[in-house]
Amino acid sequence: MKSDICKLSQGAESLSALLDETEKAASYSNLSKKDAGRLRLLAEELVGMLPELLEFSDGEFWVESEGNKFELHTELAPNEALTSDKREKLLEVSSSGKNASAKGIMAKIKLAAAFMMIDYETNAADMPLGYGFYSDGLSGVNSFSAQAWSLAAYRNKAKKEQSEKWDELERSIIANIADEVLVGIQGKKVEIIVKKSF
Numbered sequence: 001m002k003s004d005i006c007k008l009s010q011g012a013e014s015l016s017a018l019l020d021e022t023e024k025a026a027s028y029s030n031l032s033k034k035d036a037g038r039l040r041l042l043a044e045e046l047v048g049m050l051p052e053l054l055e056f057s058d059g060e061f062w063v064e065s066e067g068n069k070f071e072l073h074t075e076l077a078p079n080e081a082l083t084s085d086k087r088e089k090l091l092e093v094s095s096s097g098k099n100a101s102a103k104g105i106m107a108k109i110k111l112a113a114a115f116m117m118i119d120y121e122t123n124a125a126d127m128p129l130g131y132g133f134y135s136d137g138l139s140g141v142n143s144f145s146a147q148a149w150s151l152a153a154y155r156n157k158a159k160k161e162q163s164e165k166w167d168e169l170e171r172s173i174i175a176n177i178a179d180e181v182l183v184g185i186q187g188k189k190v191e192i193i194v195k196k197s198f
Contacts, residue, residue: 001025001028001029001064001065001066002062002063002064003021003024003025003062003063003064003065004021004062005060005061005062006018006021006060006061006062007058007059007060008050008054008058008059008060008061008074009054009058009059010051010054010055015047015050015051018043018046018047018050018061019040019043019044019047021061021062021063022039022040022042022043022063022072023036023040025039025063025065025070026039026040026070028065029065029067029068029070031198032198035198038177038196038198039070039072039196039198041173041177042072042173042174042177042178042194042196043072045106045173045174045194046061046072046074046192046194048106049106049107049109049110050074052110053076053110053113053114053117054076055081056078056079056081056082056083056086056117057076057077057078057079057081057082057117057190058076058077058079059074059075059076059077060073060074060075061073061074061075068197068198069195069196069197070195070196070197070198071193071194071195071196072193072194072196073191073192073193074191074192074193075186075189075190075191076113076117076189076190076191076192077188077189077190078117078188082117082118087118103168104168104172105151105168105169105172105174105175106172106174108154109149109151109174109181109183109192112149112183113183113190113192116149116183116184116185116190117190144182144184144185144186144191147184148182148183148184148185149182149183149184150180150181150182151174151175151178151180151181151182152179152180154169155169155175174194177196178194178195178196179195179196179197180193180194180195181193181194181195182195
């Protein structure tokens with residue numbers, strides 16, 4: 001089942017609609033109060049990072065569910081606010097390596113989405129981002145037109161290294177609740193998919 005599609009903007013109203021749509025999907029699927037709360041927490045994590053991304057993109061949000069499997073979909077299309085100056089600034093951050101210092105998993109997910117929006121015409125996987133958190137999470141995913149950033153791939157690498165990345169994951173709400181988070185390019189849009197089975 002696919003929920004209604006919410007148009008996203010920086011305003012609190014559209015972000016509140018995202019939470020309402022998530023709660024409706026949980027209710028229609030008869031999730032327990034505890035599981036509905038977890039699904040809402042995942043949606044709240046998205047709400048926390050979206051305002052910055054919506055400064056230079058138009059967005060849509062919906063929930064897909066089948067039985068006890070849920071996917072929170074956020075689709076972002078760069079708009080006229082993503083000027084060449086803004087692209088250059090984002091590229092400078094990515095090529096300087098400063099992206100590696102992004103604190104928290106949600107900051108890393110947000111940066112992965114921003115980097116992919118810089119120039120979706122040039123395959124994002126071919127951009128000069130082959131280090132730090134970005135390359136640690138790259139993975140081939142059939143549903144996207146290029147490689148995607150994957151929380152599961154990032155988690156697996158961090159677990160092997162048992163580094164500060166692993167400590168960061170253990171403190172993260174989304175890393176502890178979501179089964180997977182994917183950030184990838186679909187046509188001229190960047191999609192963030194949060195997956196959770198109950």
